[in-house]
Amino acid sequence: MASEPEPPMDERPSQASLFPGREDQLDDLSKLLADKDCAPSVLFLSGLPGTAKTLIIDHVLRGRNDRIAWLDCVERHNPRLLLESALTQLSGCRPEPLTDDNSGLWGTFQQCDSVSEFVGCLDEALPVPAPEDTRMTTVVFDHAEKLRDMGPFFLPAITRFAALTERTVTVILISNLTWLHFRSRVGSIEAFSVEFPQYTRAEILQIIARDCPADEEPGFYVSFAEILYDVFSNPCRDIKELRHMVTLLFPKYVEPVKNGKATREQTSKLFGHIQTHIKDALHTLYLREMSSSEWQTQNEPSSAASKANPRAGSGAVDLPYYTKFLVIAAFLASYNPARLDVRFFSKDRSDEVKRRKGGKGRSRGLVNEGGHMRQQLLGPKSFPVERMLAIFYSILPDEIEGTTDIQMQIASLMTLRILLRVTTPDRLDGMKCKCNASYEFVQQLGKSVRFDVSQYLHDFI
């Protein structure tokens, strides 16, 4: 598959196939679901996100006269929602307002909390079809991996719908996990699995080519897609992401052409032009540090205001004076070993001591300095709040009375997620926290209150 010859560039890809790369699956599925009596009771579609699972099954099922219940497990997030919706859809009605005023109560076919109720109600909703009725009954669960979180008995019951309801029902599970992940929950049932493998380069290019704007040469568009694919295929092969990037970056690519600075044939020139943008995009767009709209406005030179806007919320968090010290104290408590607190923070700390911690303990021999056990590499350590408070009071330049305010500030730091509580919330005594602030942030705070954080950090680079 990987070494498949690429399609000729000048051909419109739509001629190749409706769904490039999914011909096999389309074929398999239409065969499997062709006849009601041969259809499997459980059909399992698995494949990574963006591999057209939803698209294909929708294509196969649509246009048929079947009874279908389509359930998205993300939105129908508990059994009741799923089952009620399934009943309503199978019975052929749709939820409707009970009163004239449609903001009031809404009706559904039947209230139904569990699979056993569902089985009971199903006869009402959908009388057992006559044997000559060729229509199938299908229940589709999209994003079926969510089903695994809905209690231990729900998923096994669903996969046994056919047996439980004593009729021919096909349950289709669509998931981006493999059947392996389901089998342990489901038991001995075997499902018909249809795999949706990741696309090859050629297939991806074919799919992307379909997005080509009407006023653009497809060949030119695809050549750009190729460039992008080669850059991005290492971190990401997700078709959605790639299409997203291509649509956002393509205007940049043709810009010189539109300006008349280059022709479509001067690919190397165009490539040189786009390279910087791609680099940018790797950082900002792909990681979503910048959203698509910001990306677009950023490149419109007209709006000066919007240029300042993207960085608006970054970094600068204005904290009250004492709260800044609290954050610093929390940071120190998280990254310094507790045994050194006396040395750093005791009141009668002499200059000699100061020098020692600042100026490398290597001569004085702190045994486990450096190396891979350094706290900085391990991340913040949890500490008792009392320790943080002790550090806080010792680093404050002036004496303050302990008031409720300090406690309130600790609480607000927790809601702001600058402090993370590691003990359970109902434990009042001996509460432990972690500092969730970055070194840059703390350093910035330290600067604003004239406190040199680095002076107080042990073994920190």
Add this chain to the structure above:
Amino acid sequence: MAPTVHTTDPMEQIDVGLYLLPPKTTSESKGRKTSKKAKATTADTTSSNDTLRRECDGFQRLYVGRESEAFCRRRHALFKRRWGCMKERIDSILERLNLQAIEQIVNFVRHAHDGGLGLHNPELPTGLIFTGINPHDHERLFTQIAGKLREERASAHSAAVAMLPAAKCTNLKAASRCLIEQFLGAENLLDDEESNEMNVAQETPESTKKCTAKLPNYDLQRLTGWHRLTGGTKTLIVVLPDFECFDVGVLHALIGILSTFHKTIPFVLLFGVATSIETVHQTLSRDDLACLRIEKFKSQQAQECVNVIVQELIVKQPVNVGGVPTAFKLGLEPYRFLVDNFQLHTLSVSSFEQALKYAMMDMYYSSPLCVLMDARSDAPEADVEDDITALSEDHLRDVRMTKSFRRFVDSNLESNPDLAAAVLCDDNSLKQWIRRSLLDLDRFHVRYHAGIQCVVELQNTINSPTFRRTIRNLHLLGLQGDIVETEFMVALLQLLRKKKVAVMQEFLVACLKQLTANAVTQAAFSDEIATINALQIELASFVTSGSDSDDSSGDSDGAADLARSGKRLRPAGRTTNVAKRLKPIVEHVKAGTLQACSKRVTDFLEELFRDCLKSYTEMPLHEPLYYANEGRLKKAFHPQPRAAIQTALGQTQHYLSCTCCPSTNSTATAAGDAISANLQDTSIAYRLYLECGRLINLYDWFVAFGAILEKEKDDGLEGDEGEEDAAHRRQHIQARFVKAIAELQYMGFIKSTTRKTDHVMRLTWGNV
């Protein structure tokens, strides 16, 4: 900075007891102050006092109840009026400050679905609003935004707004319910249980195949259905005002759901973010972020808001010409408390506002003279006049007892003994004096405000980051008095002198603009305005005459100038004490040179500031206008629970004030182990605890506790009791002991330890 209500916060699980003990009668509460109790109040007056208190939110007659009811009502009414005005102003200030941000947001929502950007999987338009760290401050902002959005879209396409506060959305069900309720605008969404009952009642034959059972009230089909039936064009705006408090799982699910619906329903999300964009990236997964099209907005910083509030509501004169209250004056200490509390602790506009309100309420509640604050002494002989004429003997005595009155009398003893005697003895003259002093204060406030504005202009002219203070800090300097002597001011004036002529001219124009802002200030500054005009002409001569070259070089080479002009003149026409205090080196400056002129400008400014920005304490009768009770603010806004608990346990008499408790602490400590058995059990245990070491042997503690209680028995009934009684009694004591210990443990005084069996660890040391 107040913590947000977080559903998993431990504080919610503690029952916080709050006891409100309204003073029984006026005489009792004020008795301490005047040290004599009102004579037997008849049942009649008590009942009238009760109705008064009910009608006036608990305001009561001061002066041991001798204050007239009219005055009491007036204080209450004045408070209401003043706070009403101030509140309105604060709201409008905040709205004004956030106008730009709100407009941007509304604009964003309006065009959120316009472009489409040609992307394949439509992203949810998402506005991040960086609000600053106090979620409570921003409820107002978000209601404003919501209001704007609702009216905004009423015309073109309609929009609906749902506000999802984190506290209400602890799980997905609750969040969905909240969403549906708000969009459908229906309170008639019944609870599940209720709908179940109705379901049974409304059962219809199945054959019709109608949908009869109720959809659960968190089923979003309700929302999609409603949207479809109402035309399908409505933009639905979902506002999460406190992003950080949101449960990550709920947020993730919500974004997932909304983006699946997004194909059919145009959603717009607005997040209120207290910290920074990094938090958003930390909280949301990449997949979630991929569903959002983020734009960022910034609301006005709390710092700026408070500056404007200070400028508009504290620095200004308390009552404007029309007699409408505009500002509230705080004395130095309370003001510093407010500002410190803001800068150091909260950074919260709403808590600043609350403290201001509290101070104002306390002023009107407890100070009888506060009626003078709203008495416009220059108003026609209308309603306000009688405030001053109606002042009772008590009021006048209070006036005579103020420090500023005494200072006034002292200073007038020699120069004007008649006046001093008159105000001391004659009530009418005193009232006359009050009127005059109020006028003076009025003038002072007008001048003070303009003076501060001039300092601001000066700062703008100098335009150096080291010499820039916010108006709230300038006001602090102003309240302290002697602002001209401060290093800051000296430096500012020094810098001004080194500026070019054009800059100085600009500055003078700006100053003049401040001084002539309105008729009132114009009247208050007539002299200064004339001086500025003169100075301007003088400066202008330097521009038009050939000394333009001086301007450019005037910054540095004053010596050259000095050499060039031969004339040596004493600075003329300077009779003020400022002129006398000039430093010797400055004396060398010759008149007619640019230096002399710029010196004249700075001298003028110095004089202006010295007079305008003198300390309010120098003004006679400032006491009724300036709130001074810092202690009460501290108690209300910086409570110290540990100290309170320790006092309650250690010096119970303060709280119980019953006769059996030892009256003072000294007797208890002097008598050593003389802990009274009458004390409350926890208090007894606590006092024993104070004598213990790091580890406390529970048994010893128990024995000591028992001994004290036994003493009570000995004191009480003498006589034998049966064996059973004794055993029963011991059990009783043990139960009480255990309860006391449990309470101490709950309050955090002791902790169990594994180091020694039967011991507990002592956790607190020293008395707060």
